[in-house]
């Protein structure tokens with residue numbers, strides 16, 4: 211009955227066309243609120259999950275405005291997207307939280323909202339956020355309908371036993387077709403159309419129904435106020451003055467400033483220096499109690515100290531650690547090096563701090579003869595890698611070099627005396643330079659994913675060709691309504707990480723959506739292609755690939771290198787080899803460059819200046835096999 215009432219109430223609001231009216235702003239900022247006074251039954255922790263661009267951040271803005279956490283803004287959007295990269299790219303990459311106060315039937319409720327990213331590369335942010343929630347708003351664009359990420363997010367929430375409030379957004383759009391999308395929700399997830407709320411986040415239609423549904427349909431947190439203090443750390447970031455700050459969900463008990471707390475993971479103890487709730491800006495409090503989400507600062511100095519998924523407890527109390535979450539498994543690896551070795555320390559500091567805020571990134575020390583000392587970082591996807599490097603530049607002023615992204619291959623070695631003794635014949639290789647010689651290899655396996663594509667049927671032909679070209683195997687094709695099809699393909703991860711998503715968007719004019727999940731390893735015929743310059747192999751330029759790609763890739767690589775390596779005093783033979791056999795070859799002719807040749811007479815200082823510029827340029831070069839390679843060569847080749 212209650213659900214029906216909600217739908218009807220929503221529709222009534224729409225019918226009255228309140229779209230152009232101003233949302234009532236309920237400001238509670240004037241009187242300080244004691245959050246600890248709010249009983250558990252009147253707390254709701256929820257998250258908004260959706261496909262990318264379906265309007266999560268816009269809905270979060272409206273909820274903040276409606277509950278008076280922020281003033282109604284004229285056009286200023288995405289209050290929770292705080293990072294510069296989020297604003298520039300218009301996407302959410304970090305989950306953010308906000309505590310809202312909402313008056314429902316005369317009672318004060320505390321709603322803790324966690325805004326999550328929609329892009330597939332940041333799905334670990336979604337799953338972490340869900341661990342602090344009891345329910346989710348599953349937002350679907352009423353025009354685009356169900357997309358690949360909607361399916362993935364639904365199953366993520368469903369698998370975590372969370373209650374789901376289905377909400378159709380953008381009903382104000384001319385082409386919105388709520389009935390069709392409700393039909394899709396019914397076909398795919400068996401969601402009763404009666405339970406679906408219909409809103410426009412942009413125009414503020416139906417926002418109150420969403421808030422009411424959160425209170426009516428979601429349960430309060432399953433927490434114990436009087437128990438021993440236990441809190442789950444589900445996010446952390448670095449503050450210049452206060453060190454690592456941890457965002458935590460207080461499962462049981464309470465914590466006050468001055469308390470001594472310990473980490474179940476590192477066993478270290480800390481004094482609580484500061485506590486705050488996010489509204490969405492920090493608001494200091496003296497104490498946090500079970501059911502709440504809040505920020506704790508206890509002078510943690512390094513990224514290793516604040517572990518996502520860790521349980522904090524009071525030092526003198528013994529507690530059972532809360533269930534953490536599966537650590538995200540990096541899918542794409544790339545080497546990262548300072549532009550100049552003098553910047554090594556600065557880059558190390560920047561990576562350390564950023565990793566604290568992005569726990570999905572893995573860091574290992576690496577070195578290369580051409581690029582010097584650096585690190586090998588693991589990311590969840592290519593966008594994740596791009597965003598990470600953009601944040602390094604924007605937030606920490608670092609200017610690193612990134613090498614080609616690669617995935618982790620599994621190599622089974624032929625038995626030798628040592629291997630039999632060690633009882634370990636398996637190698638995991640994500641750096642082509644470390645790929646063993648073909649004579650030592652028994653067999654190779656590559657990581658596979660199960661990819662879901664949702665597309666209008668008019669693009670089906672070209673999408674199927676793309677998947678076949680990328681060595682995909684079709685598993686199923688389901689009609690989700692009269693025009694849309696859901697395809698499921700098994701695909702090698704290496705074929706997906708680079709540009710699959712972009713190509714898919716291009717061939718489907720942006721209408722197809724894609725999501726993938728890990729499927730483990732599968733046998734594959736892999737080889738390492740070496741690049742030789744005048745007979746010397748350059749490790750940084752080697753690539754691991756499927757044997758069917760050898761001819762085309764070999765040709766492409768040597769041609770590209772011929773174009774980007776500057777001519778030198780000697781002739782250079784550029785060769786691509788596989789298992790000792792030359793696959794492709796190009797020759798770069800010798801050339802002597804005199805930068806001052808064109809200067810006749812004139813001021814001697816001009817001549818000196820040009821020679822100095824040339825010398826500075828040479829410094830940036832790397833000597834490989836007596837050939838100077840500019841650093842850019844490595845990056846340009848690897849960019850594809």
Ligand SMILES: Nc1nc2c(ncn2[C@@H]2O[C@H](COP(=O)(O)OP(=O)(O)OP(=O)(O)O)[C@@H](O)[C@H]2O)c(=O)[nH]1
Nearest residue numbers: 262263264265266267268301302328380410411412
């Ligand atoms: N017409 C219309 N546009 C909307 C509505 N809600 C959001 N939008 C627009 O949709 C676009 C995407 O909105 P966001 O709120 O950034 O979407 P998001 O889901 O948070 O995106 P990510 O954070 O990148 O996953 C923006 O241009 C919004 O202005 C709506 O109700 N109606």
